Amino acid sequence: MPITIEDVPGRPVSYRMASVDDHVGEPATLWTDRLPADRWGDRVPAVRRDPDGTRRWFVDGEPVPLPVQERWQEAVDGELASPAGRLHAMDQQGVDVSVLYPTAAGPAGQVLGRVTDPELELACVRAYNDWLVEEWAAASPRFVPLCLVPLHPVEAAVTELERAVGMGHRGLVYPALPSLVRADAPELTAQGHAKLWQACAALDVPVSFHSGAAAEIMAPVPGAASPGYAAALEAINEPVSSALFVAHLLLSQVLAPHPGLKAVFGENSLGWMGFALETMDYLVSVDRLNIDTYPVMPSEVFARQCFCVGSYEHLAEVTTDAVPLRSVLWSTSHPGPGSTWPDTPVTVANALARVAEPACRQVLWENAAQLYRLAEVVAVAAPAGGV
Amino acid sequence: MLLRHGLVSADSHACVTPDAFTARMSRQRWGDRIPQVREVEQDGRLVERWVVDGRVMSTRCVVNCAAVMGDPLRRTFAQRWEEVPRIAYDPLARLQALDSDGVDGEVLFFNDPLDSISLPFLADAEYELACVQAYNDALAEWRRASDHYIPLALVPYLGGGEAAATEVRRAHEQGHRGVVMVAEPSMADPRLPHFTDPAWDPLWAVCQELAMPVNWHAHAGIRLLPPQWQKLQALRRTAAFVVQPQFVGDFLLSGLADRFPGLVLVCAETGAGWLAYVMQSADRRWERDQMWRDGARTRPSEIVHRQVRVTFWYERAGIGMRDLIGVDNILWASDYPHGTSSYPRSWELIDKVLAGVGDAERRKLLCENVLRVYGVPAHAAAGTATTSG
Numbered sequence: 127m128p129i130t131i132e133d134v135p136g137r138p139v140s141y142r143m144a145s146v147d148d149h150v151g152e153p154a155t156l157w158t159d160r161l162p163a164d165r166w167g168d169r170v171p172a173v174r175r176d177p178d179g180t181r182r183w184f185v186d187g188e189p190v191p192l193p194v195q196e197r198w199q200e201a202v203d204g205e206l207a208s209p210a211g212r213l214h215a216m217d218q219q220g221v222d223v224s225v226l227y228p229t230a231a232g233p234a235g236q237v238l239g240r241v242t243d244p245e246l247e248l249a250c251v252r253a254y255n256d257w258l259v260e261e262w263a264a265a266s267p268r269f270v271p272l273c274l275v276p277l278h279p280v281e282a283a284v285t286e287l288e289r290a291v292g293m294g295h296r297g298l299v300y301p302a303l304p305s306l307v308r309a310d311a312p313e314l315t316a317q318g319h320a321k322l323w324q325a326c327a328a329l330d331v332p333v334s335f336h337s338g339a340a341a342e343i344m345a346p347v348p349g350a351a352s353p354g355y356a357a358a359l360e361a362i363n364e365p366v367s368s369a370l371f372v373a374h375l376l377l378s379q380v381l382a383p384h385p386g387l388k389a390v391f392g393e394n395s396l397g398w399m400g401f402a403l404e405t406m407d408y409l410v411s412v413d414r415l416n417i418d419t420y421p422v423m424p425s426e427v428f429a430r431q432c433f434c435v436g437s438y439e440h441l442a443e444v445t446t447d448a449v450p451l452r453s454v455l456w457s458t459s460h461p462g463p464g465s466t467w468p469d470t471p472v473t474v475a476n477a478l479a480r481v482a483e484p485a486c487r488q489v490l491w492e493n494a495a496q497l498y499r500l501a502e503v504v505a506v507a508a509p510a511g512g513v
Numbered sequence: 514m515l516l517r518h519g520l521v522s523a524d525s526h527a528c529v530t531p532d533a534f535t536a537r538m539s540r541q542r543w544g545d546r547i548p549q550v551r552e553v554e555q556d557g558r559l560v561e562r563w564v565v566d567g568r569v570m571s572t573r574c575v576v577n578c579a580a581v582m583g584d585p586l587r588r589t590f591a592q593r594w595e596e597v598p599r600i601a602y603d604p605l606a607r608l609q610a611l612d613s614d615g616v617d618g619e620v621l622f623f624n625d626p627l628d629s630i631s632l633p634f635l636a637d638a639e640y641e642l643a644c645v646q647a648y649n650d651a652l653a654e655w656r657r658a659s660d661h662y663i664p665l666a667l668v669p670y671l672g673g674g675e676a677a678a679t680e681v682r683r684a685h686e687q688g689h690r691g692v693v694m695v696a697e698p699s700m701a702d703p704r705l706p707h708f709t710d711p712a713w714d715p716l717w718a719v720c721q722e723l724a725m726p727v728n729w730h731a732h733a734g735i736r737l738l739p740p741q742w743q744k745l746q747a748l749r750r751t752a753a754f755v756v757q758p759q760f761v762g763d764f765l766l767s768g769l770a771d772r773f774p775g776l777v778l779v780c781a782e783t784g785a786g787w788l789a790y791v792m793q794s795a796d797r798r799w800e801r802d803q804m805w806r807d808g809a810r811t812r813p814s815e816i817v818h819r820q821v822r823v824t825f826w827y828e829r830a831g832i833g834m835r836d837l838i839g840v841d842n843i844l845w846a847s848d849y850p851h852g853t854s855s856y857p858r859s860w861e862l863i864d865k866v867l868a869g870v871g872d873a874e875r876r877k878l879l880c881e882n883v884l885r886v887y888g889v890p891a892h893a894a895a896g897t898a899t900t901s902g
Contacts, residue, residue, distance in 0.1 A: 305739075342739055345760055348709065374742055395790050398790045404827060
């Protein structure tokens with residue numbers, strides 16, 4: 127059933143929407159239910175109380191400092207915690223398909239990467255991947271699961287990726303700065319990672335590098351800021367902080383040798399990307415520092431292999447030569463601090479004002495449909511009337 | 514300023530001469546701490562470098578002027594002062610070079626021994642003030658040499674807001690038309706208050722009163738690139754251009770811009786397009802969280818139009834977003850004489866970047882905006898189509 131944004135005056139919208147960057151809330155017992163306590167004891171990820179009474183995730187025995195924890199916790203505890211509740215919210219928001227990222231495991235999966243014991247890390251990652259398929263993807267084809275893999279060694283990552291994709295996962299969530307997650311984790315530029323990128327390309331699943339996973343590349347919040355003000359600054363700065371690792375991926379030529387590898391920059395926003403790409407090209411070509419070593423311009427690699435994700439910016443103004451429509455995906459960022467929920471229909475209508483209908487359809491649905499093979503989802507879901 | 518071409522750069526780099534500090538600071542008082550050009554050994558050969566407070570400031574060159582070293586690949590850097598062309602450091606020779614490139618004038622940021630990321634004077638307040646005053650005096654000579662230069666002063670940080678304000682007033686009398694600052698003083702030095710802390714209010718008050726814009730340049734003193742990525746030069750340089758957007762949200766939402774509605778912030782050498790993201794993102798938060806209840810009275814995008822300006826040189830993205838950003842808020846820049854400079858073919862690049870932009874908007878982007886932002890009176894030379902000022 128095509129969505130209709132009936133309550134937006136003058137703008138009936140008659141195409142589907144895939145929200146490519148939503149976050150699922152892991153229940154407090156996800157890992158304790160699935161990992162043997164007699165083997166791992168208190169190292170299993172679990173929610174406990176701090177001495178001051180704050181509820182907090184503990185992973186491998188250590189407290190996890192998640193950004194704006196309270197707000198995310200609401201989503202975990204509330205009606206959005208269940209697939210049925212989430213589907214209801216999606217219906218209200220005009221969202222047909224929701225691509226699911228973690229919350230407690232970190233928006234880029236970086237939290238489980240902190241586990242230093244490779245067996246425990248693998249067990250935690252597998253538990254998450256199993257749970258997401260069993261509890262969410264199995265509940266409705268409108269949920270598109272993305273898997274996690276261990277950061278090290280790459281052979282274990284490839285094996286888990288293949289297993290997860292085999293059970294229904296359609297993409298990989300990976301931290302853009304692994305060595306900041308865990309000191310011994312290899313950088314994206316490390317030779318060994320090539321095997322993981324080859325596996326993604328061979329399995330035809332994109333790798334997602336989500337924003338906000340590394341405090342080191344973000345402006346620190348002023349010490350005197352209230353929690354609300356800090357959350358506001360983080361919501362503005364997290365997406366644009368991705369510029370550093372987007373530049374790293376393109377200038378270090380992580381993606382270029384694997385033309386079949388697709389990369390999604392989750393929750394990175396749109397407006398700054400054109401300048402960042404033009405800067406890379408300009409430095410490479412005009413200010414000729416490295417041109418000899420760039421057979422393909424950074425912007426060409428972006429256009430060929432990368433996607434950025436908008437949710438409220440004015441599409442007509444922020445797409446550029448360097449950021450064409452085919453590189454743009456859309457999301458509600460549900461239920462994170464930057465989410466358009468519960469005003470998605472109005473927000474989308476405003477963002478797409480003065481954009482021709484084919485372009486709207488391309489950005490809200492077709493690009494994602496191709497990337498995540500959603501035609502299969504629709505084919506499965508349509509008889510049940512779910513989509 | 515007499516305009517022959519209708520083109521003024523909002524971001525260029527003056528090169529002060531080796532005697533800039535030694536001729537102005539007391540040798541008896543400061544001895545070898547005085548910033549100076551000195552012969553040093555590097556990789557087994559003798560080169561000349563700026564040395565400040567005993568520290569060698571660059572491993573690359575004595576002065577960064579890669580665009581005028583005669584190397585089209587811009588990989589050649591001056592290793593000794595005698596290699597530095599006069600069109601980098603001699604104000605009048607430089608004006609002739611600019612004229613040959615069709616450029617009328619320049620807003621002058623620093624060059625060696627300063628750069629966008631290191632703050633070499635931050636030892637103690639007295640030393641810092643002596644260095645800052647020497648620099649500001651040296652750069653003011655450029656304005657005395659020609660009104661085609663629009664110099665920007667350094668501010669001393671360690672003496673507090675009042676001392677900074679006093680130096681800004683002094684610099685203004687000498688002809689400076691703006692100040693260069695780090696985006697976030699407390700990140701540059703933990704002794705310093707945060708940018709929005711009322712301790713700086715005397716500084717913002719005098720900048721507002723004298724219509725001296727505050728200028729952030731490239732890194733603006735901020736390091737956010739993880740150390741393990743530092744080795745890739747192209748990434749290091751890209752990073753210089755993409756961290757500043759993270760500091761504009763605080764300017765828009767903290768209430769500072771409401772306390773000083775006449776304080777103008779210029780973001781230089783960081784392009785323009787990202788401002789479209791920051792203003793939409795900030796508006797969204799401001800509406801959603803009803804931040805006007807907590808002291809941010811004005812909608813962030815209104816503050817942008819009132820108080821924030823950005824620059825462009827090679828970027829088409831930001832020009833395409835000029836309706837959002839405001840065509841009055843975008844200033845052309847050449848980055849002369851640094852490696853990314855459009856010199857000596859500035860108009861070629863301009864015609865490419867501004868393809869499809871009408872004449873009235875072109876005039877704003879290329880010269881009217883920069884002259885208005887820095888309060889510089891100008892008139893067109895007879896026979897030129899340009900109007901401004």
